[in-house]
Amino acid sequence: MSIFKTRQNKKFNYTPRYYKGEENPFEIKHKFDEYRKTVGKVGLKGKFENAWDDYKNTPDASANKRTLIIVAILIFIFLLIIGFDLSIFFSKG
Template sequence: MGILKTRKNKKFSYTPRYYDNKGEDGSPFEIKHKFDDYRKTVGDNKGLKSKFVDALDDLKNNRDKEVNKRLIIIIAILILIFLFIIEFDLSIFFSK
């Protein structure tokens, strides 16, 4: 080992034990989620607006309406907690 020479990394030809080389993905190390093919929100989105539009489309096309109701209730509760923390006066919404 010389002073001016850098050490080279070792290269191994490792293949996993239960790897089928004829698979559809090609790489055994690629991680792909189960529902990526069915969702629009997964993938390369360029900007914030396109991400938001894709998320709204995914929410509208969701067939499970109970999940949508639950999501709206959770968002409403979080907004009320935020308004309570910043001491927002809710009495302006109610008439006397």
């Protein structure tokens, strides 16, 4: 036993209870990572291109409409709260 040597940690051959043997059980990854293109390490330009492709190829166009409607309603409520004069948006007959 020497003063200058550090003690080595013990190593155990532990496998989790419900381990199926396919992957590393201690790897943490998101549920939908295998379905996304933006997860891989491609570089900054590649990440932006993949994100843009994912955005343009969304299968549900009604979700985009719904998001825009919700944002418009929230902006309208915000303008009402701060007392913005909304009469500039309507014509005076």
